[in-house]
Amino acid sequence: MLVSLTSTTPDATDLGFLLHKHPDRVRSVDVGFGRAHVFYPQAAPERCTATLFVEVDSFAASKRRSGRQPLYLGGLEPYVNDRPYAASSMLSVAIGRLFRTALAGTCEARPELVDRPLDLDVELPALGVRGGAELLRRLFEPLGYHVECAAIPLDTEFGDWGDSRYFSVRLAGRHTVRRTLEHLYVMLPVLDDRKHYWIGPDEVDKLMRRGGEWLAAHPASGLITRRYLRFGTLAREALARLAESGEDVDRADQRLDDAEQANERRMNLRELRLDAVMDAVRASGGGRVADLGCGEGRLLRRLIDERSVTGVLGMDTSIGALERAERRLGLDEMSERRRERVSLVQGSLTYTDERLRGFDVATLVEVVEHLDPERLDVFTDVVFGHAAPSAVVLTTPNRDYNVNFEHLGPAGLRHGDHRFEWTRDEFTAWAHGVGDGYGYGWQISGIGPEDAECGPPTQMAVFRRAA
Numbered sequence: 001m002l003v004s005l006t007s008t009t010p011d012a013t014d015l016g017f018l019l020h021k022h023p024d025r026v027r028s029v030d031v032g033f034g035r036a037h038v039f040y041p042q043a044a045p046e047r048c049t050a051t052l053f054v055e056v057d058s059f060a061a062s063k064r065r066s067g068r069q070p071l072y073l074g075g076l077e078p079y080v081n082d083r084p085y086a087a088s089s090m091l092s093v094a095i096g097r098l099f100r101t102a103l104a105g106t107c108e109a110r111p112e113l114v115d116r117p118l119d120l121d122v123e124l125p126a127l128g129v130r131g132g133a134e135l136l137r138r139l140f141e142p143l144g145y146h147v148e149c150a151a152i153p154l155d156t157e158f159g160d161w162g163d164s165r166y167f168s169v170r171l172a173g174r175h176t177v178r179r180t181l182e183h184l185y186v187m188l189p190v191l192d193d194r195k196h197y198w199i200g201p202d203e204v205d206k207l208m209r210r211g212g213e214w215l216a217a218h219p220a221s222g223l224i225t226r227r228y229l230r231f232g233t234l235a236r237e238a239l240a241r242l243a244e245s246g247e248d249v250d251r252a253d254q255r256l257d258d259a260e261q262a263n264e265r266r267m268n269l270r271e272l273r274l275d276a277v278m279d280a281v282r283a284s285g286g287g288r289v290a291d292l293g294c295g296e297g298r299l300l301r302r303l304i305d306e307r308s309v310t311g312v313l314g315m316d317t318s319i320g321a322l323e324r325a326e327r328r329l330g331l332d333e334m335s336e337r338r339r340e341r342v343s344l345v346q347g348s349l350t351y352t353d354e355r356l357r358g359f360d361v362a363t364l365v366e367v368v369e370h371l372d373p374e375r376l377d378v379f380t381d382v383v384f385g386h387a388a389p390s391a392v393v394l395t396t397p398n399r400d401y402n403v404n405f406e407h408l409g410p411a412g413l414r415h416g417d418h419r420f421e422w423t424r425d426e427f428t429a430w431a432h433g434v435g436d437g438y439g440y441g442w443q444i445s446g447i448g449p450e451d452a453e454c455g456p457p458t459q460m461a462v463f464r465r466a467a
Contacts, residue, residue, distance in 0.1 A: 295327030
């Protein structure tokens with residue numbers, strides 16, 4: 001994969017000072033998943049081009065993953081994919097690594113160049129775009145770029161197969177080098193809509209650092225934030241921080257889950273789901289309960305009031321969500337004795353955490369579908385292998401039911417933050433694998449009004465560890 005940045009503003013070779021890369025030398029660094037190189041195909045006063053070329057070692061990258069693959073993915077996926085060829089989050093990481101000083105707005109040799117707008121062209125020969133040419137223009141034209149793009153056919157010899165989701169792209173605009181690199185750094189993973197690494201709370205700070213000066217004013221700021229961060233809680237935290245800066249935020253995009261909430265309100269699905277989970281907690285004997293991915297604390301409030309529950313832990317990746325949960329629960333106003341039963345902690349379900357051990361029940365309400373499929377094996381090992389509670393109560397959408405919902409997104413998923421959704425057969429296969437692999441019995445039931453052909457809108461699995 002590669003990207004080229006061309007300046008046509010005399011003296012165009014000033015580009016070398018701004019990028020901190022000499023036109024006469026090739027600069028190469030290790031980027032974890034391969035090697036990245038910067039070189040100059042041309043360097044003249046009237047036109048200077050710097051090209052970043054990334055070589056991805058798919059085999060080495062696959063070895064950095066956990067030893068097991070997700071139960072429903074084929075074993076060749078880590079080795080046969082588009083990562084080495086199409087611009088994606090990997091190219092964004094390489095930009096951050098090789099052009100760190102330029103992104104920081106530092107140029108000791110020629111400091112006067114940092115804030116100087118240049119006539120710049122960006123060329124991306126192969127860019128994965130989930131959303132097509134319309135999305136490309138929606139993201140880059142408001143930033144002042146002229147966008148040229150051509151869809152790459154699936155096969156040049158079989159035209160009737162149609163076009164792929166990959167585009168050859170040229171962007172032309174007048175910007176500082178720093179600002180153009182920021183735009184690429186943020187937009188590449190947004191367009192591809194799939195990051196190759198785990199997204200944690202630190203990604204919010206990263207987005208603020210690279211996009212805080214221009215993102216709030218972008219008419220698609222909500223869409224960009226949602227795709228960059230993936231998790232609704234993290235995206236809401238970032239949008240709140242953008243709003244606090246006093247800039248205008250796209251309120252239509254800020255409401256990340258309005259469509260899903262409207263669908264759920266029609267059938268009171270949220271309350272039905274919480275009712276079913278609480279029934280399962282009681283049937284499991286209560287005790288110490290960990291709500292993993294607790295969000296803003298709706299289930300926590302019920303757990304605290306449940307007599308059979310002796311202690312409650314709420315965990316979420318988002319500090320903002322935990323702060324809202326604290327306000328929802330009124331922890332500051334609780335009696336000392338009641339407050340001692342409740343803990344709120346920040347954490348991730350793809351890393352082992354000693355704080356998760358020793359619980360009687362773990363609940364995961366509409367959480368698993370927000371994880372990247374390639375991280376499911378790690379999540380499963382953390383919850384069922386490391387934490388290993390006596391019972392696990394997990395709910396997730398039933399994708400079979402989605403035909404009953406209008407206005408779903410392009411991926412046909414119920415929510416823009418969902419990375420996948422299981423059909424009933426896929427969920428059953430996953431539950432069977434978990435039970436066999438970790439020594440749990442399991443039972444699946446439905447939540448919500450059942451369709452004769454498609455089943456219920458939500459499916460719930462209750463796992464109980466074998467004695």
